Amino acid sequence: MQVFRKRRKSLSLVQVSVIGLTTALKIQQRGGYQVTIVAEHFPTDPKSIKYASHFAGAHHVSVAGSDIRQRNIDIETFNTMWELSSPKGAASGCFMRLPQTEYHREETNLDTLKLMPNFAAVPANALAPEAISGIKYDSVNTDAPIFLNYLLSQFLASGGAIVRGSILHINQIIEGGPAAFVSDPVTKYPLPDAVVVCLGLGARYLGGIEDKDVYPVRGQTVLLRAPWVKAGMSISGGKEKVWTYVIPRRSGDVIVGGTYDANDWYSLPRAETTRDILTRVLEICPEIAPEEVRTLREPVVEDVLPIIVEESCGFRPCRKGGVRLELEWMETPTKRTAMVHNYGHGGFGYTASYGSATVSLSLLESALSS
Numbered sequence: 001m002q003v004f005r006k007r008r009k010s011l012s013l014v015q016v017s018v019i020g021l022t023t024a025l026k027i028q029q030r031g032g033y034q035v036t037i038v039a040e041h042f043p044t045d046p047k048s049i050k051y052a053s054h055f056a057g058a059h060h061v062s063v064a065g066s067d068i069r070q071r072n073i074d075i076e077t078f079n080t081m082w083e084l085s086s087p088k089g090a091a092s093g094c095f096m097r098l099p100q101t102e103y104h105r106e107e108t109n110l111d112t113l114k115l116m117p118n119f120a121a122v123p124a125n126a127l128a129p130e131a132i133s134g135i136k137y138d139s140v141n142t143d144a145p146i147f148l149n150y151l152l153s154q155f156l157a158s159g160g161a162i163v164r165g166s167i168l169h170i171n172q173i174i175e176g177g178p179a180a181f182v183s184d185p186v187t188k189y190p191l192p193d194a195v196v197v198c199l200g201l202g203a204r205y206l207g208g209i210e211d212k213d214v215y216p217v218r219g220q221t222v223l224l225r226a227p228w229v230k231a232g233m234s235i236s237g238g239k240e241k242v243w244t245y246v247i248p249r250r251s252g253d254v255i256v257g258g259t260y261d262a263n264d265w266y267s268l269p270r271a272e273t274t275r276d277i278l279t280r281v282l283e284i285c286p287e288i289a290p291e292e293v294r295t296l297r298e299p300v301v302e303d304v305l306p307i308i309v310e311e312s313c314g315f316r317p318c319r320k321g322g323v324r325l326e327l328e329w330m331e332t333p334t335k336r337t338a339m340v341h342n343y344g345h346g347g348f349g350y351t352a353s354y355g356s357a358t359v360s361l362s363l364l365e366s367a368l369s370s
Contacts, residue, residue, distance in 0.1 A: 016042050016162075017053045017317075018144075018349045019356060020198030021151035023342055026357035027196070027364065028160045036161040036178045036189065043148035047312075049267040052200060055314030057221060057247045057255045058142035058350040059232055061100065065109035070323075073355030074112060080354040081140050094147040096250040099231050100139040103131035103284065105238035113137060128235050128284045141232060142350055143249045163189075169207030170195070174330055174337045194338040194364055195330070200317035203324075203343045211324065214344060216315035218264040219257060220273045223310040226288055227252030233285050244280040246288060253309060254288065256281045260347075262318070269311035278304050319344030325356055327363045338367035 016024075016039040028035040041051040048054075060078050064070035085095030101122065102113075113119065113135060122134030156162070165181025167173060172180050178189040199206060204214040226248075234245035247255045257277055278301045281288055289299030290307065324341045342360045345352050 016148075016152070017051070017198060017200045018056070018058075018148060018151070018353045019200070019342055019345060021148065021155060022353040023196055023198055023357040023360045024160060025151055025155045025158065026354070026361050028155060028158045030361060034159065034161070035155075036163060037155070038163045038165045038167065038173060038178050038181060040164065040166045042162065042164070043145065043152050049313075049315065050201075052314040052316060053148055053349065054145055055219070055221065055312045056142075056144045056347070056350055057245060057257060058144045058147070059100070059245070059247045060139045060141070060351055061102070061234065062112045062351055063348065064112040066111050069359075070352070071112045073352050073359065074348075075115060076355035076358060077351060077353055078116070078140070081142065085140050091147070091150050093250065094143055094150050096141045096143070096248060097138065098141060098248060099136060101134060101136050101231065101233045103128040103134045103233075103235040105130050105132060105235065108133070108237070110135065130238060131235060139232060141247050141249060143251055143253075144350070146251075147350075167206060170197070170330070170339070171208055171332055174332055174339075175334055191335075192337065194340070194368060196340045196342065196360055196364065199343050200349075201315055203317070203319075203341075208330070211319070211344075213320040215263055215318055215320070216265060217318045217346060218259065218261040218266065218313055219316055219347065220259045220269055220277065220311070220313040221255050221257040222274055222277055222308060223312065224254045224256060224288065224304065225252065225307045225309050226254045226290075228291065229254050229285070229288060235284050242280070244277070244284060246281060246285045256288065259313075265315075267313065267315075269313050274308075274311050275301055316347040317343060317349075318346035323352070323356070325359055325363075327367050329367075338364065340364050340367070 016037055024035050024037050027033050041048055062074035064074050083089055084091040085097050116137035119137040127134050163178040163181050173195055177191045201216055203209050203211045229248045232247055236243045243258055245257055286299055289303045293299045293303045323344045326341055328339045330337045330339045340360050340363045342356055
């Protein structure tokens with residue numbers, strides 16, 4: 001993604017992830033910039049394993065703990081989404097406000113979550129099996145595909161531009177700009193004054209970046225049609241270190257999961273994993289099954305199979321050492337260019353989206369002013 005300021009500067013992305021879209025929108029709406037997104041995939045495209053944001057559960061559950069910068073990022077994102085999700089909010093149709101219950105099988109840092117609305121502890125006699133503690137608070141869930149298209153439409157409406165391109169090396173953007181990916185010679189794009197890199201997993205492979213600390217963590221989910229479920233729920237920790245979650249959406253669909261398999265590149269859902277997910281979900285949320293079953297007996301996996309809408313998996317863009325959110329100056333044979341990195345958020349891209357966009361804008365403006 002590239003930025004044009006005064007005489008139009010631009011920003012370049014290989015993937016228009018939720019991080020990239022919120023960053024592009026934040027900078028474009030700042031004023032004094034013209035942002036052009038260069039990407040291989042867009043939210044309007046068919047789902048692709050290369051584009052993780054489509055598959056996200058996208059509920060706002062921060063794991064920042066005592067990390068002050070991450071806490072500020074997550075809280076800013078939550079406050080923004082909470083405002084957007086209000087009945088009169090600009091994007092209420094993208095979100096669902098609801099109570100969230102978390103169960104923990106091991107000690108958990110709750111410093112950030114204590115700031116959430118209506119935070120309270122779950123009584124010991126109401127804990128899920130094997131849980132040693134639990135908390136409740138109000139949160140907001142995002143219907144990922146709808147929200148991604150909302151962000152893209154807002155970006156275009158505020159004057160942003162998009163160019164489809166498969167980038168092999170960052171110097172293609174620095175030295176050629178968006179014009180390097182446009183076949184129409186009439187279309188004119190100035191060279192970028194700065195570049196913002198929101199690559200996700202692509203940061204591992206793009207020439208000139210090639211960040212080998214970036215790696216995939218495969219996550220498999222099941223989308224169910226269960227409009228009667230009106231509360232979010234999760235359980236984490238324990239011997240298997242697996243996070244099981246139930247995430248209702250405004251549409252009436254419920255996304256359940258999950259898995260956390262580092263460096264697993266298998267791109268199709270596994271049938272045995274789907275059964276394992278549904279088994280775990282029924283342990284903490286038997287009400288996921290249809291009411292006509294629950295009134296007769298305890299539900300089993302076979303009772304949930306008829307309400308499956310979709311089985312999916314995606315690759316979370318994780319990074320050893322944590323998020324890369326920093327400024328770098330790139331030297332090429334022809335120019336010196338400011339480049340802001342914003343990637344490596346793993347499974348918490350939606351949780352960090354608006355807050356990390358603010359940090360990216362601050363880094364960009366500091367670089368350009370110097």
